[in-house]
Amino acid sequence: MSMSKKIIPVQVISPEHEAYLRERKIYRRKILGTQILLLIGIIIIWEIAGRLGWIDPFITSQPSRIWKTLINLHREGVLYYHTGITLLETMIGFISGTLMGTIFAIILWWSDFTAEVLDPYMVVLNALPKIALGPILIVWIGNGPPAIIAMALFISLIVTILGVYSGFTQVDGDKIKLLKTFGATKLQILQKVILPASVPTIISALKINVGLSWVGVIVGEFLVSKAGLGYLIVYGGQVFKLDLVMTSVIILAAAAAIMYKAVVYLEKLFLKWR
């Protein structure tokens, strides 16, 4: 959004415009300030509520305890091990889900026959909660990271195929016709118009997949229960270490947010022409 056209340099800024810009800036700052205050407020109330015994920190945890847990995890080196594993699994699931989804979409676009044959299967697979496949994947692939990655991949694959394929089919027919008048082959049509015109669709698929891959990986780790943030959460829940659960959730939230931001940055990079 913020990558809209470059603003044409205005020689003279009128006082009205200046006032408008100033007001906008103040408003933006107010929003940011309130956001930060809200966060601090929640943390403080949470902490006080725990100390004064309004809530039971044993069940709800507490900012200071989360901090302590974080430090401990850091000292033991466990923090990086589990976060790293989860991150790696998510990245692989996310990237392979997007890549394979796009490749399948290309196959469907290439052959209308294939697309029509597979249509009902795609509809069913799309409606199916992929998490149900978890136990099957574990039996087939083995109780370890590959099964978790497969889970993350499965969860985003069908959505990607459907989304990207519908993006492909929505490319303006006149653009394709134009290329055909130049004598373009099907491969050239794919390269020169279908793929570049679908970059926005592919990126919005990426945005959805970031979230879905996290879901897939965490569920996978719940099931496999060997390592990773999902494992820490399940383990923490089972032995009633809510501090560990909360800490893991917070790390998870931060990692997911960072990954989402990275995709948004990618979007800006690719959509310069907008």
Next chain:
Amino acid sequence: MRAKPLVSIRNISMKYQSPEGEIEALKNVSLDIYEGEFISIVGPSGCGKSTLLNIIAGLIEPSEGEVLINDKIVCRPTDMVGYMPQRDQLFEWRNIWKNVILGLEIQKNLNEQTVNFTRKLLRDYGLFEFRHKYPSQLSGGMRQRVALIRTLAINPDILLLDEAFSALDYQTRLIVTDEVKQIINKENKTAILVTHDLAEAISMADKVVVLSKRPGTIKNTYTIQLTCDVKTPIGCREAPEFREYFNKIWRDLDVHV
């Protein structure tokens, strides 16, 4: 007597098949087009004008009949023919230069000579300084000129224009048609223009072909001779014969409101 026609349309019929039935779009259309001619095709909506252009471009095959260009039967797109679509269809993610060399890129014909030719076209028609800009940064008229240069870059002998100006506002449209006509004359191209605008058809063309309602057949052909001082589409509208042609074609079209 003139030489052989450049484009010879021989008894073309076209039937589209669909589950709902058969649509007969064109019926027994024959037309000879000579080198350097500017032909306008007018006719009611859905009478098969675009279909005819698509057949000439080699994009679709007619059910009957054939089109010959330079005595060769057209069966697939050739580099003899350049096509100007309705709305410019510039690729938003390519800058102007990348847009105008699109055809050369597809035909794997990018070399020093073609690049220089394309640069010259851009320079001649006032777009050279804009070559690094993106389409969204250009006005509608400029975009249309870029689209024309993209078509001219592959150096076709025949230009097909399918309502190529209909997306422009009225004033821009007048100016762009003037420019395009000049460019086409200067580059010595043969052109076939499909339009709904009778004034545009008459003022630009040497010959106006009127098609009937679907299935399209040739109802009438007018050879346009206008006496005007300024030989541009805008100037030609002042000619005394202009109104006469206009009324005749209007009657041919038989529009009931």
